Amino acid sequence: TSDLIYTITALFADTFLVAYLLQITNENITQVSIYYMIINAIHAVGSIIIGRFIKDEKYSKTKILSLGVIIRAIFILFIVLINNRLTDMFVVVAIFCGISETLYWSTHEMIFVDITNNCNRKNYMATKKIFSTIVNIIAPIVLGSAIELYSFTKIAIYVLVLSIIQIILTTQIKIDEKSNETKETFSLKKYIKSIKKKTDLKVH
16 A cells, blocks of 8 residues: 555655746756756655665664655655745755655565565566556546646645545554574585485485
8 A cells, every 4th residue: 555655645745847948937858857867866865865774674674664664754845835936945845855765665566575475575576567557548547637637736735635635544553573583594515415315216
C-alpha cells in the first residue's frame, strides 16, 4: 500500500508538476532541465552519503525511509503554499524532491529484502507489479482529469493527504533484527562437503 501511494505521489511530482511548470512558464524548457539536473545531482551525491549512514547500525533504515516520505509531504505542501510562484521557487522545490527521492530509494530495497523471505518474495513482487501497473494506468487519467476540472493546487492538497497516510504506514514497518542475525553465512567448505555427501549417496 505504501509503495502504491508513493507511485501516485511520484506521478504527481514528476509528470504533472513538470507539465504545470511548463504551463506557467510558457514552455520554458530551461527551467525544467535545471529542475531535473538538481534532482539527479542530489540523488547521485545523496545516495553515497546515505549509504555510509546505513552501514552504521545506529541509523535505522525504516526511520530514513519515513524521513524521505515526510520530506515528500513537505515538498507537496510547499507546492500548495507557493501556488503560482513555482517559477520563482522551482530550485527549492527540486531540492526537496531530490532529498525525498534519495532518502526513500536508498533504503527501500534493503528494507524489502529484510521484511520478506525466499518463500513470499516472488508472490509479493508479482502482486506489487500487477497493482503498480493498474495504478500507472488509472492514476494519470484520474489526476489529469481532476486537474482540468478543478486546479493543480487543489489536487495537490489531496496528494498531500495521501503522503500523510503513507507517513503513518511507513512507521508501522518493523524489521526482525534477530532473524537477520541468525541467517547463515555462506561457507565454501560446507558447500563442498554437502556436494561430496550427495555424490557418495548416489554411488551407494
